[in-house]
Amino acid sequence: MNIAICDDDKKICSQIENILLDYSNKNCLKVEIDVFFSGENLLSYLAQGNSYDLIYLDIEMGVINGVEVGFQIRKVMKNYATEIVYISGKDGYDRQLFDVQPLHFIPKPIQASTVIDDLKLAMERAKKINESFQYQKSHDFYKISINDIIYFESQNREIKIVTTNCEDMFYGKLEDIELKVAGYQFLRIHRSFLINYNHVAILRYSEVVMSNDVTLPIGRTKRQEFRNLQINEI
Structure with missing residues (x-):
């Protein structure tokens, strides 16, 4: 180290x-x-x-x-x-x-x-x-470093995965993804978004700006939770 x-x-x-x-x-x-x-x-x-x-x-x-x-x-x-x-x-x-x-x-x-x-x-x-997240498309399996994942987005029956290098789509449910990455500092900020907290650049009351400069909304029911996170961070 x-x-x-x-x-x-x-x-x-x-x-x-x-x-x-x-x-x-x-x-x-x-x-x-x-x-x-x-x-x-x-x-x-x-x-x-x-x-x-x-x-x-x-x-x-x-x-x-x-x-x-x-x-x-x-x-x-x-x-x-x-x-x-x-x-x-x-x-x-x-x-x-x-x-x-x-x-x-x-x-x-x-x-x-x-x-x-x-x-x-x-x-x-x-x-x-240094560990990886794995997902399946058709008969192929893909592995992405946990650290490279910026956020997941639910789009109907598909999941959009956004990383530091690329974007991809695969079939799945955000609830299942949330369970897979439990313990890796991923946070559900909205019914459609699951973010990697390590890639949060700016945290505001109703939105976050990620490390790729994309702004994502924080759901109304999640705002107090994130306010508490801000207070307890240090």
């Missing part, structure tokens, strides 16, 4: 790095860790085509804070695969952090158990992302 630590406090960076290295050595895990002391340096490195599975990202930094770094990763670079764990000694960032869809929030002072728990969660989610 490729991990980045970004904090302008070198002691915090060293602490998190040592926690991760100690845990990985004891559990025979292969991890590669890069350390950045500013948001600008991290963004510059990512802009060169590099990527990470997990980033431990401080919020209160110099010129570019962690919230802006997260926004650049999600909205500008269109990277919704990298898990982001925010670090801060302050509260009150709930609304801003929700827009970045972080994995978790770690308060200062840093606790080793929290850092390790987030590493475990990121690894578990990575396993699920």
